[in-house]
Amino acid sequence: MNRFVLFLVLFPILAFGVRRPTAAEQKALTHGAEACVVFRVIDVRDRPVEKALVEGNFWNDTRKGNPYSMNTDSNGVCVVTRTCSDDYHFAVTKEGYYRTKGRKVLWNPNFISIKDGKWQPYGATNTVVLKRKVNPVAMCVAWNEARSSLPDEDCLIGYDMKTADWVMPWGKGKTADFFIRYVRQVGTNRLEIKSTLTIAFTNVLDGVYRMKTDDSGSAMRTVYKADTNAVYARTLAFVYDRTAEKINTDTYLTPDDYLVLRTRTECDGHGNLKKANYAKIVGKLAITRENKLKIRFYFNPNENDPNLEADTTKNLLNPRDLGFPP
Amino acid sequence: MLGFPTPPTSCDLLDFFPVWLDLKGALDAFPAQSGVTFRFRSSGLRFVYTALTKNEAGKYLREECAVCGPAFNQNAHGAPTFAPAEGSGSQVVELSEAFLSLIKADGDKGVLLVECSSPLASLELEIVDPYGDPIASRRLHLVVSGVEDMYSWVNLRSSGGRVTSVGEPANAPNFDSNGKNVFFLHGFDVDADTARAWNAEMFKRLWWSGSKARFWGMTWEGDAGSSLNYQANAANAFAVTSNFCAWVGGVTGEKIVLAHSLGNMVVSAAIQDYGLSVSKYFMLNAAVAAECYDSSVFNDAADGNHMLHDEWAGYGSNTWCSTWHRLFSAPDGRAGLTWKDRFPNVLPVAYNYYSSGDEIFEIWNAMPTAFSGGIFHLERYAWQKQELFKGRGIPGGTTWAGWGFLRTAPESTYEESILYPDAAAANSVPVTNIVESPVFRKNPPEMFTNSVPSATVNALLAKGLPALSAAAGITDFGTEVMSDWDMNTMGKPDGGVWGRSTSQTYEDRWLHSDLKDMAYFYVYKLFDRIVNEGGLE
Numbered sequence: 001m002n003r004f005v006l007f008l009v010l011f012p013i014l015a016f017g018v019r020r021p022t023a024a025e026q027k028a029l030t031h032g033a034e035a036c037v038v039f040r041v042i043d044v045r046d047r048p049v050e051k052a053l054v055e056g057n058f059w060n061d062t063r064k065g066n067p068y069s070m071n072t073d074s075n076g077v078c079v080v081t082r083t084c085s086d087d088y089h090f091a092v093t094k095e096g097y098y099r100t101k102g103r104k105v106l107w108n109p110n111f112i113s114i115k116d117g118k119w120q121p122y123g124a125t126n127t128v129v130l131k132r133k134v135n136p137v138a139m140c141v142a143w144n145e146a147r148s149s150l151p152d153e154d155c156l157i158g159y160d161m162k163t164a165d166w167v168m169p170w171g172k173g174k175t176a177d178f179f180i181r182y183v184r185q186v187g188t189n190r191l192e193i194k195s196t197l198t199i200a201f202t203n204v205l206d207g208v209y210r211m212k213t214d215d216s217g218s219a220m221r222t223v224y225k226a227d228t229n230a231v232y233a234r235t236l237a238f239v240y241d242r243t244a245e246k247i248n249t250d251t252y253l254t255p256d257d258y259l260v261l262r263t264r265t266e267c268d269g270h271g272n273l274k275k276a277n278y279a280k281i282v283g284k285l286a287i288t289r290e291n292k293l294k295i296r297f298y299f300n301p302n303e304n305d306p307n308l309e310a311d312t313t314k315n316l317l318n319p320r321d322l323g324f325p326p
Numbered sequence: 327m328l329g330f331p332t333p334p335t336s337c338d339l340l341d342f343f344p345v346w347l348d349l350k351g352a353l354d355a356f357p358a359q360s361g362v363t364f365r366f367r368s369s370g371l372r373f374v375y376t377a378l379t380k381n382e383a384g385k386y387l388r389e390e391c392a393v394c395g396p397a398f399n400q401n402a403h404g405a406p407t408f409a410p411a412e413g414s415g416s417q418v419v420e421l422s423e424a425f426l427s428l429i430k431a432d433g434d435k436g437v438l439l440v441e442c443s444s445p446l447a448s449l450e451l452e453i454v455d456p457y458g459d460p461i462a463s464r465r466l467h468l469v470v471s472g473v474e475d476m477y478s479w480v481n482l483r484s485s486g487g488r489v490t491s492v493g494e495p496a497n498a499p500n501f502d503s504n505g506k507n508v509f510f511l512h513g514f515d516v517d518a519d520t521a522r523a524w525n526a527e528m529f530k531r532l533w534w535s536g537s538k539a540r541f542w543g544m545t546w547e548g549d550a551g552s553s554l555n556y557q558a559n560a561a562n563a564f565a566v567t568s569n570f571c572a573w574v575g576g577v578t579g580e581k582i583v584l585a586h587s588l589g590n591m592v593v594s595a596a597i598q599d600y601g602l603s604v605s606k607y608f609m610l611n612a613a614v615a616a617e618c619y620d621s622s623v624f625n626d627a628a629d630g631n632h633m634l635h636d637e638w639a640g641y642g643s644n645t646w647c648s649t650w651h652r653l654f655s656a657p658d659g660r661a662g663l664t665w666k667d668r669f670p671n672v673l674p675v676a677y678n679y680y681s682s683g684d685e686i687f688e689i690w691n692a693m694p695t696a697f698s699g700g701i702f703h704l705e706r707y708a709w710q711k712q713e714l715f716k717g718r719g720i721p722g723g724t725t726w727a728g729w730g731f732l733r734t735a736p737e738s739t740y741e742e743s744i745l746y747p748d749a750a751a752a753n754s755v756p757v758t759n760i761v762e763s764p765v766f767r768k769n770p771p772e773m774f775t776n777s778v779p780s781a782t783v784n785a786l787l788a789k790g791l792p793a794l795s796a797a798a799g800i801t802d803f804g805t806e807v808m809s810d811w812d813m814n815t816m817g818k819p820d821g822g823v824w825g826r827s828t829s830q831t832y833e834d835r836w837l838h839s840d841l842k843d844m845a846y847f848y849v850y851k852l853f854d855r856i857v858n859e860g861g862l863e
Contacts, residue, residue, distance in 0.1 A: 020636055020693065030697050055829050061700035067829035085700055091828040101828070109692055144816065184806075190673060191620065193806050240806050244667070247622050250804070255815075286805035289674070294805055323820035 024114045025107060032060050032085035035106055035119040040127045041076040041092055048076025049094060049130050056090035058082040084119065090126070097130040098326060102217035131220045136311035136326055140164070140299040143315075143324035147292040156181045156200060161263070161279055161299035164317055176202070177263040177279065177299070182287045189244040197252070197287060200235040205265040205273050207232025213256050213282070219325045226260045226278040226306035238285070258282040260308065278306045298324075336403040336825070336845035340530045342374065342439040344383035345449075345466065350433030352453060352462070353426060361456030364426060367463075369416040370444025370470070372409040374402060375425050379434040386439060387534060388819065388850050394439070396422060402439060403847070416448055442470045471497040473526045477541035480573050482566050487518030487545055498540065499533065506539040506580045508532065508862055511570070513587025513613060514548045514559050521545035527842045528584070534846060535853035537862040539582065546570065548588055553704075554722045556588075556613075556712045560788035563591035564781075571600040582606045582860045587613040587686075587799070587838065594618065594669040595784075606860050607675045611684055611838050613709065615793035616801040618668040619676070619808065623795045633794050635714050635729035636693035640749035644757070645765040647717065647727045648794050653761055659778030663786055665793050676808050677859060679852065680799045683814035683835025687800035696722050703831070705838070709800075713792045717767045726790030730767030737769045799838070809859075813841070817852045824848055 021029055041052040055069035058080075066082040082088075084106055091101040104126065106119045113120050142164045151157055151170040158167035158176025165171035179202065184195040201207050209230050213221040236259070241249040253259070259281040266275040279299040286294045298310050299317075310326050349364065356362035366373075377393035378385060385391050386402035395405035410417030429436040440449070449466040474488070475497040481490045512524045525543030532541065546566045548559045570592050574581060581604045585593040590612035596602040617624040625631050626643040634646075643649050654661040687709045690698060694714070699706030717728020725737075732745045745763060746752035752765045768774060772782050773790065795801075802810045811817075814836040818824055824834045825848045841849055857863050 026695070030695070030700070057829055057831055057833065059700070059831065061702065063702045063831070065831040069829060086698075089828070089833050091833070101833075105691060107692070190670065191622075191807065195806060240804075242622060242806075245621050245624075252804075288805050288809055290809075323818065323822075 019109050021107060022112060022114070024117075025112070028114045028117075028119065029085055029107060030061065032083040033114055033117050033119050034081065034122075035084040035088065036079065036081045036123045037088065037104075038123055038125045039072065039078050039080065039090070039092070040125050041072045041078075041130055042127060043097075043130055043132060048072070048074070049097070050074050050076060052076065052092050052094040052097070052130060054078050054080070054090060054092050054128075056088060058084035058088040059086040061085050079123075090128070092128045092130060094130060097132055098219040100128050100130055100216060100218045102128070129216050129218065131218045133326075134224055134309055135307060136309045137300060137302065137305070137307050138314040138316050139310045140297075140301060140317040141310060141315045141321065141324055142295060142297050142317060144321055147288075147294060150180070150182060150287055150291045150293055153291075154181060154183045156198075159293070161297055162301060162317075175264060177277075178206070178208070178261065180293065184287070191242065191244040193240060193242055195240045195287070196237055197285070198235055198237045199259075199285070201232075201263070203263070203265045204271075205232070205267060205276065206261075206263050207234050208236050208259050208261045209233060210236065211258050211260060213258055215256065220309070221325060222258050222280055222282065222308055223260070224307070224309045226262065226280075226308055228262075228273075228306055230260070232262050253281070253283055253285050255283040259285070264303075275303050277301065277303060278308060280308050296324075336847045338441075339387055339402055339439075340527075340534060340846050342386075342402070342441045344376075344378070344386070344437050345440050346380040346383060347421075347429065347436040347438065347451065348433070349426070349429050349436055353430045356453065356461075358423070358426075362461065363420055363452075363454045363456075365418050365420040365452050365454065366410070367416045367418050367450040367452055368410055368448055370442055370447030371449055372407040372441050372443065374405050374407050374439040375422065376402070376405075376437045376439060377428055377435055378437040379432070380437060381434065383437045384534075387846060390823070396424065398424070398428070403845075407441070416450070418452070442468070445470045445472070469497055473529060474522065474543075477525070477529050477543055479525070480542060480544045482544060482546040482569050482573070483518065484547060488522055492542075495540075503540060504538040504863070506582060506862060507542060507577050508537065508539040508582045508584065508860065509542040509544060509574055511544045511546065511583070511585040511589035511592055512548070513585075513589045513611075514556060515553050516545075517549045518545060524586075524842055531846050531849070531853045532857060532862065535850060535857045537857045537860075539860075539862040540579075542574075542577070544570070544573075546589070546592060556708070556722075557716060557724050557789045559588060560591055561785045563588055564595055564784035564788060567592050567595040568600060571596040571602045574604070575600075575602055580605050580861075582608070582862065584608040584610060584856065585612070586610045586841070590614050590798070594672050597675070598669045598671045599780075604675055606677065607672065608856055608860065609676055609678045609680075609798060610841060611681060611686075612678065612798040613686070614669070614798050615665045615713075615795050616798045616803070617666050617793060617795040619670070619672060619678075619798060620803050621666040623801065623803075624666050625794045631794070632689050632691065632693075632710065633713060633792070633796075635718075635792075637731075638729060640753075641765065642749075642753045645752045645755075645760065647729070647764070647766040647790065648792050650760075650764060650766070653757060654776070658776045659783060660773070660776060662783050663773065663778070663791055665787060665791060665795075668787070673808055678798055678801070678803060678808050678810045679813055679856075680801060680810065681814040681817075681836040681838070681840075682800060682802075682812050683832070684797075684800045684838050685832055685835065686838040687797040689796060696720065709797045716790055716792045717769075724789045725767070726769055726786065727766050727773060728790050728792050730769075732764055732766060732768050737767075811855065813849075813852055817849065817855075819848055819851065 041049045052072045058066040060066045070078045072078045087105040089103040093099045156179040160173025161177045163173045165173040167173035167176045179200045181198045238252045261279040264277045268274045281297045284296040377398040394402045410419040447470045452463045453461045479491045481487045510528045529541045651664040690707045694707045715723025717730030719725045734743045
């Protein structure tokens, strides 16, 4: 019986899309209602982080909203109570950790979000994970998108991450960390496109694997270290296939993707890995319509060091190109 | 030492320029005990001391450099200025001992930041003996004028505003011009005076980022009515397009166009409808539906669609105004009543500089009301509101088609009885009926003939056809479609500095008009990129 009633309640919502706010909710959305949030700040091992600075603003029907700024206690907790009419944002920082930030919307179409004039669930815990700064190293970083012109289509061309350029004779690069091949076909409509970008590796133990970035809101969005035991693929192809009206396939990197690379490998006489460099390509690997390579990468120049945590105060490629996340 | 002690703010720094005093040789020749004085004779100028070297003289515009002020320990914005005492003609002010000592220790130092406050400004450096007799002097040749004398101006308004001036600007910095032309068109709700401020800022910022192109400031009537009249001004944008095209098209030389917000409707239409040829087109926070450029983002899903008015939930998409065009084929003019693929010709030349933090284009997770965002922040979700309010007959909306419902009474009386009483009734209507008696509001009458003039189509789009996509100004189209750049994630200075803190209402987002409202100190990367990508240097 209860399940039947639940079904009847849910069905109108599902059949007719997102529900409208109730009168009480609408009043709260317009003029605000009291919200209580319990911030619980932990590290990646679930240990509380004391004296973390939690600051932000609760959106409100005023010019300045409702800002807040407080430190967590020994349990990593702080409680914020403010009037709020829409959403709140937060940023958590502490020396020795990467900042984590985020935003939460208080109105939820899936349940009644106001009770007794207060946002529900009142006192909900917002668990925020702070990631430590472990051992950031200076890297060759192309953050503002190294944009070398693609010398040619449909052939493999080597790219050197240490110089952010194609290898000779196409550029000034000396050692190919990977090879790129790009093919694009355009139909009668300029949005009828099929393109394939292949990244390939020639050294036996060079390769790449693909990951999703951390979505917790931390500035540290990738793994700290490359997995030296992972399976590194020798080729990886990205496909974009669409008509004027619809995208059929798009496997190119999104801002939430990254690649981990192992390059410049050398083996001993038994085929064991002797030397390698590690790198990551984050969120962008594409060819523009002007045929330029658009790429954001971090290359660790230290041999046999799988560390992928970049020192954000240094850029061995271009000292003036900073502002990148770790 | 009197004058103008008020420190410049970070927004004022654009108006200062660095001057290096090469005085080491003279200071070696005339040490302190010689009694010789080094001084300025000047008028209409104020100065800021710095400990910058000549090679880093421009650093103050982009970085905190706490080497300014009398003690060389303050940032440029915030360091007190100094100037001769006010009086008729030029007056003198001695350079400080501390400043001269800096130069004596390092001849590369000796940089002052200078601002002009009078077209008659003059500056002469004097070295005088203990008796006040001149030993040597050197005058800095200055040509000073208001910033508007440095660029051309085109007024597309029907009345009011600064008069069009397209001759060679009186004081254009064209000594090393590259022969290119860069045009800027502002957005919605910018009146004639504010347009002048917009263009002045854009000119200065481009110039400081190295642009050597001739700048053309433009203004158009995108502020008709009140701030709630977006749709009517979108119609104005179409109306002014031919005039815009004539002006820009008539200029010889390479043309690069920049437009902000609704100004992009003008430029996009000029390229699409009038064949305006530009080498590059920078869309800045474009207030144009994304589906105009890429129809794959057109969203006619019935579920989870935040561009669907909630009173239309349950109504099949074939009953919506935004999809009505599918019932017709060319040459029936009604087939063109859609934003989909409205501006495809823009793609080869466009650069979409958007902001993922744009508050105007932010989409709320449900149906907003006119007051969503609060009365002090009605701008929040504005894009979503203005599209959803089309046809609703409420403030911020229109009475044309859109998400209004067809009533049984004529439009002039608009009685409360809806023709199709509910979604089930509407969904069961044969297609042929919907052609003549659509589910949506049947207004204006011109929409319901098979021959709709193009000017009417544009007005209908602006006022009566809701977009079913977000604005281009918050959309990443993807590299294969258009060159995109997110100002919010890529455009801020290194180290996370920003002119708005995390604790503020909009935290550290790059907002809709921050390219102008935020000091150049924070947004210089955007202008560097425009200059670089646009080939303006």
